[in-house]
Structure formats: C-alpha cells, structure tokens
Amino acid sequence: DIVMTQSPLSLPVTPGEPASISCRSSQSLLHSDGNNYLDWYLQKPGQSPQLLIYLASNRASGVPDRFSGSGSGTDFTLKISRVEAEDVGIYYCMQAQQTPFTFGPGTKVDIK
Amino acid sequence: EVQLVESGGGLVQPGGSLRLSCAASGFRLSDYWMHWVRQPPGKGLVWVSRINNDGSGTWYADSVKGRFTISRDNAKNTLYLQMNSLRAEDTALYYCARDADGPGGTSDYWGQGTLVTVSS
Numbered sequence: 001d002i003v004m005t006q007s008p009l010s011l012p013v014t015p016g017e018p019a020s021i022s023c024r025s026s027q028s029l030l031h032s033d034g035n036n037y038l039d040w041y042l043q044k045p046g047q048s049p050q051l052l053i054y055l056a057s058n059r060a061s062g063v064p065d066r067f068s069g070s071g072s073g074t075d076f077t078l079k080i081s082r083v084e085a086e087d088v089g090i091y092y093c094m095q096a097q098q099t100p101f102t103f104g105p106g107t108k109v110d111i112k
Numbered sequence: 113e114v115q116l117v118e119s120g121g122g123l124v125q126p127g128g129s130l131r132l133s134c135a136a137s138g139f140r141l142s143d144y145w146m147h148w149v150r151q152p153p154g155k156g157l158v159w160v161s162r163i164n165n166d167g168s169g170t171w172y173a174d175s176v177k178g179r180f181t182i183s184r185d186n187a188k189n190t191l192y193l194q195m196n197s198l199r200a201e202d203t204a205l206y207y208c209a210r211d212a213d214g215p216g217g218t219s220d221y222w223g224q225g226t227l228v229t230v231s232s
Contacts, residue, residue: 031215033215035215035216037215037216037217039216039218039219041157043157048207048222048223048224048225049149049157049207049219049222050222051212051218051219051220051221054212054214054216054218054220055214055215055216055218060220061220090156092156092157094157094159094217096216096217096218097216097217099159099162099171099217100159100171100172100173100174101147101159101162101217102159103156103157103158103159104156105156106156106157
C-alpha cells in the first residue's frame with residue numbers, strides 16, 4: 001500500500017497570513033498519463049470532508065483561489081495564500097492512484 | 113443539488129451484521145462510480161470500498177475484504193454496504209462518496225455519514 005505522510009500535523013495560523021502543508025507519498029503518484037494522482041480534502045469541524053484539490057493542482061468547483069496545490073512524484077504542497085477564519089479544520093492529502101486509496105494522517109489548522 | 117444521505121448505522125455486537133444505505137439525489141447514480149470511506153472516532157479517514165457504474169467491479173481495503181460487500185441499485189438510486197462479522201475496530205462514521213468521474217479515486221461529493229458502533 002502507498003503510505004502518505006503530512007507535515008506539520010498541527011498548524012496554528014494568523015488570519016491574513018499564508019500557510020503551507022506538505023504531503024509525501026511512499027511511491028510516485030506521477031502516472032504515465034502525466035497526471036499526479038494526489039487530492040487534498042478539508043474536513044471542517046463537525047462536517048464531512050470536502051474536496052479542495054484534485055490531480056495535485058486542480059481546484060475543485062467552488063474552491064476559493066487562495067487555495068493552491070503543487071508538486072509532483074512524491075512531494076506535494078497545499079498553500080493558502082491568505083488564511084481566513086473559515087479555513088480551520090483538518091486537511092488530508094490522499095493518493096488517488098491505486099486501491100487501496102490512502103490518506104495522510106491529517107494536518108489540524110486552527111487560529112492562533 | 114447533489115445529495116448523499118447515509119442510513120443504517122447503529123449499535124451491533126461483535127460478530128453481528130449491518131447493512132448501510134446511501135440514497136443519492138441530484139444526479140443519476142448509474143453515471144458514477146461510488147466509494148465508502150470510514151472515520152473511527154477522533155481519527156483520520158480510511159478508504160473502505162469502491163464500486164463501478166453497474167456493480168460489475170468492486171474493490172476493498174484488506175481490512176474488510178471477505179466481510180464487507182459493496183453493491184448498488186441504480187434503479188433506486190441507492191448504494192449499499194453489507195457488513196458481516198463485525199469487529200470492534202469497525203467502529204466508525206461511515207461516509208458514502210461520489211467518484212469524481214475522472215481518472216483515479218477522487219471523491220467530489222460526500223454524505224454526512226452514519227455511525228456504526230461495534231460493542232458488547
């Protein structure tokens with residue numbers, strides 16, 4: 001199985017400031033079709049997960065452009081250009097390349 | 113509006129069975145592959161199973177293989193998860209999720225979940 005790791009696991013943020021989360025996979029997620037099969041999800045407190053980024057760098061429908069994803073192969077990053085209070089929650093990366101699909105442990109983002 | 117509503121969770125004894133349902137609306141279920149993902153209390157997300165459009169293809173996590181069965185009734189717009197030989201470690205909030213209909217296993221819509229508790 002592909003193992004996903006994230007850092008940091010906890011991220012206190014200041015509204016208006018940028019934030020960044022790293023995700024690494026134990027195997028390359030770069031497929032022969034040129035896509036990196038890496039998703040980012042946000043689970044806000046008391047809610048179900050919501051898709052933020054798919055194929056490493058594509059924002060899902062309705063996701064604000066302050067969220068961006070980058071990376072290739074085994075190293076990926078989610079960036080929030082200016083954190084807003086509504087961005088608190090747990091961020092998960094997930095490899096979507098092969099079953100069993102596997103999630104990272106999550107990064108808890110809260111306001112300082 | 114896409115909606116996924118899970119039901120069927122509850123308290124069950126170890127070794128028992130439950131069948132979860134996921135009612136889909138706002139889209140044609142037959143057009144999409146579907147997933148079940150679970151979240152143990154206070155812990156992270158764990159993918160459980162996937163099914164293709166017509167139910168002819170299914171995939172499972174090793175931890176549930178041979179005990180859980182994913183199925184669907186497209187005419188009823190409903191996804192199912194039959195869970196047998198339940199164990200304490202199956203205790204979790206179970207989400208159904210719609211596959212994003214692209215390459216890979218991305219899920220673009222999630223239900224609110226149904227809680228399964230396995231305990232004597």
